[in-house]
Amino acid sequence: MQRSSWLGLAFLSPALIVVLLFFMVPVVLTGFFAFTNMSTATGVKGGEYVLNASGLRALADAGLPAKTLDQIEGAGYRVDARGLEALAADFGQPIADEFGKLHTGEVFAKRRDVERALKGLRSNPIRKTRDRKAAAELFKRSMMNERFPTLPAFEAALEEAKIPEADRPLITKVAYTGWVWTAENFGFLFSLESTWQYAKNTGIYVVFTLSFNVLFGLFLAIATFYLPAGQASTFRAIWFLPRILPPVLYIVMWRWFTWDTGFISTVLSGFGVAPKNWMLDTEFHAWTTIVLINGFVGASMGMIVFSSAIRAIPSSMLYASEVDGANRLQQIWHIILPQLRWPILFITSYQTMSLLTSFEYIYLATDGGPGGATEVWALAAFHTALNNYGGNLQYGLGATYALLLVVIGLLASLAYLRLFNFRNLLIKPRIEG
């Protein structure tokens, strides 16, 4: 390679790093999460092994023999020679002697019972709660409610409890608290009716918002083109406001505008219209608001791109058309629009991609309401994986939603490339060597 190519690569490297960090890594992670059953309860970092009352119930349901279940539960807490010896070593011979004299052979169901027995001793050097608990633990003869950090530790405990080999795989499976690989998320997702509803919602959202963005952006660009320069920039600046306003503030203004006691209701009540929530009243209201909220933001981008593209049209063409007697509409139709073809294609494909995955304005405005009517695919992924009332975060399932969105996005990009013949756009001018 030539040295200049290396230089190019060096200049490109920040962009490559950003793409790697903020696109490739998340996509790979999403793909990885999507094939797991990760949730709040399993955690992300892997699991440990613990048998508790729920686990025992599950094992009983799975048909584990009662004898094995008894072995797992074990004896609870038993005062035996082994425990007394350990007690003597840690806390002194006198206490071990007295405890042994009073309780040898006794079995306690819970540690709390052992603690009570220890408290009842006459010679009692244990004055701290935690020491007493540690002393009681010395008599534990069960593996219940104990967290084993690794598989070998758990297997050793099973071995020690003399659990039959045949039962161990099932017990290990139930005891594991971490996540496991699974492909069930995909089947589950498509078995839900609401998934199709999200798909439909996303379709409505993208098609209507996109049309609004492009058409309104075009309208603004062309309208301001024919205005005197000063007025044009003022109008553009005003239409640019929704984009530069912080999203939360922008949505708070919309909510205030549409609320039961908000601007529209107050104004219309003067005309005898009953106040209502103009954002959430029906699906139609919700969609109209969502399309407008996103549309105003999106249209400003189209406006900027189209405006500059129009300025790139040689003004001699416009003058010539005026000399030929063309009116404004004819100018727009025959000169401006044909030359805006590439910018329009660019805005259309770019905005399709960003709308597919964007949900922040919907989240802030309707949060998917009313009744899930504006719950788009990306918002559903967010709610499932990261944000719901019960704190039941299903990372695996949420990632499955997100992964499908990535796939759909890639397919849509390919379709756009083909449909709009981007190669034609990027072809080298014949005139240059």
Added chain:
Amino acid sequence: MTTLVSKLRQSTAAAVLALTAATVAGEAFAKDLTITVWAGGSNDSDAYRWEAIEMAADILEREAAILGEDLNITVESKGQFGNWQEFKQAVTLAAEAGTAPNIVVTSHLDIAPWSEAGYIVPVEEYLDIDAWPLNDIYPNIMEIAAFDDVQWGLPQDAESRPFFFWKDTLKKIGYSDEDIAAIPARVEAGEYTLQNVLEDAKKAVDMGVVEEGYGFYPRVSNGPDYAQFYQSFGGELLDPDSGKLVLDKKAMEEFYQFFVDAVDAGITRKNHLGTDWGQWYNEVANGKAAIWHGGTWHYGRYAQEGNEDFWNTIEFSLIPAGTENGRANTITHPLVYLITDNADDEAEEIAANLVKIASEPRLNTLHAIKSNHLGISRQQSNIELYSNNRWADEATDRLLAHANSQPNHVNYGAYSEALFKGLEAAWTGTKTPAEAVAEVEVQMKATLGDELIVR
């Protein structure tokens, strides 16, 4: 527990060593510690959720000083989270990142999943449950902070969720003062049911006493309240014998149907869910709605909204039964103090001791009365601040005795999410109640698997 024992041995050995070293050096044993507390679902009046920890830290420091230890605890607290969603997201992600706060004040329903994930440690590892003040806490509330026979947390407060009636509206539709005063008892006896609610609310709307959509004015977002209506129609959340969650399809459908009927009758708005909470509180506190439901803490909130005369304007009762199969009921949803898993064992122990001290009757009473929650322990009725409070007294008497809680189950979050989604779909008319229940069934079966019983 072998690891625990060895850990304990190590820490004891370390403490002995440190103590010896300190004695040799002729200095007192010094320890500086920062304890962080995060509280979910809290507003200004709930400040004692963390202020009680600060007070407890002061007491613990003084106790340590008497024993010759120089213990300095800095309590850092955070009680402002946008909503429950954001709080739980924050705690969960912090726990995954290893930066969880030492003490969390949260719903008891988080115990099951968070213990499974290893985010929290049981308080019973550090505290003597038989000793005061823990042995004074009502056993049924203590039980709500336990899961799988392990005492994971300590109850932070108690509450329950009543039905409210605007007295003036009832009078205008033909109730006498005596009739109104008799409602709580009639609800409890199952004589006044949700069907009567529909009738009375409709009357209030038809007679123009309240506006359309304000006859019955429910909670505006997901919450334990909706499980109450499922219970009103005879639904059971957990099968006590098998420990599995229960989907009672008939009860679920009748429960959804009730809300659809309310919308059809024009007494509840179709788009009610998602109404702004501030607006909602203001409306119900000032008589814009005929009948609604809420929580015991609403008592204080209504005063903030300008209703200083609760007792003469509002009547409260249990959630009425829906049908003969159901029962009048209310859910108590205590928040609990939980200790998170921390690399520093001593921080866990100190955090556990702080929540223990914060649970003492006098400290808890400060929270109970300031925030209009109910007490957690018997001795609180011997503290004048508590016993002289009419609301605490009557609400305890009329509601708490009949209260049950939602089950601590690893999958209850998914269950409750599905229940609400179905309700939302039926309520807004996206689905019929039967269709909504069918989807809930699919969703629950898939997420809960063997842990679900369908009836």
